[in-house]
Amino acid sequence: MTLLNSLKLSQQTKKIISASFKEKLKDLPENGWQRVYTILMKWCKFLGIKEVPDQEDMKMILFFMKKNYGELTLDEIVNAFNLAVAHKLNVDPNHYQNFSPLYVSGILNAYKEYKTTHWSEYNIKLDEHESKLLSEKNKPSEEELKILRIKSLLAIWDDFKSGDEEEVAWQVHAYYDLLTEANLIVLSDDEKREILINAKRLLKKEKQRDVKNEFSRKQIIDEINNHTAKTPAIIVLNRCKLIATQKLFENLVADGLDLRDKLSLIKDDRFEINGERELESSVVGEI
Secondary structure, rough: OOHHHHHHOOOHHHHHHHHOOOOOOOOOOOHHHHOOOOHHHHHHHHHHOOOOOOOHHHHHHHHHHHOOOOOOOOOHHHHHHHHHHHOOOOOOOOOOOOOOHHHHHHHHHHHHHHHHHHHHHHHHHHHHHHHHHHHHHEEEEHHHHHHHHHHHHHHHHHHHHHOHHHHHHHHHHHHHHHHHHHOOOOOOHHHHHHHHHHHHHHHHHHHHHHOHHHHHHHHHHHEEEHHOOOOOOOOHHHHHHHHHHHHHHHHHOOOOEEEEEEEOEEEEEEEEEOOOOEEEEEEEOOO
């Protein structure tokens, strides 16, 4: 896929931008100017000019174009006349039977103005495209993301051990899946049912107390009551994960164990924060 196609430009913008990347008039060889001459003669006939410029007058027009519009390409010259005749440029396309440098400059100046709008669209799309590529380039790998999650989990674990349970409560559910993958949370069906019952009970009690609007309160409680495996309620799922994770933390503390020792990770002295060893970028097992 070409860059122009990947930018998802409008067809007209794609045409305008594509034309501007062709060989410029100032870079044309001598035989290239013969093509420009032929195109202008055809346009004179197309426009209905009864007395086309003679060879000397046409040379003057060509010299004028090379000097003043050398940055344009042959395709852009064709585009300019097509758009002018279609009344899509901010210029009067009526030649009054006079195909002159003044007439040509009017059309080409209007085309350059028209072109700026499409270049603006191109530049915006190009910036978005480059930003996306840069973002994807800097996007961390799955392994790097997992290490970041583990570091965050251990920070929460430290908060829990220090007694900051409020800080733990609102975010620890996000690490439930990681802990189950590491086989640190293994629940029987009976345990899952018990956690679900407890989660619903606590949530309904909290919402009855905290949600003042009766209609909103009823909607939330209905959502909690209607939670099933097929139609899960996020609020219920997250509370179940919170309860299970907090239970793990409580058991570890009660048994005098450290979560760091329970995670199957290789440790490395390169990662050291506040005197404590952090996690290495290598993971052992399916964590």
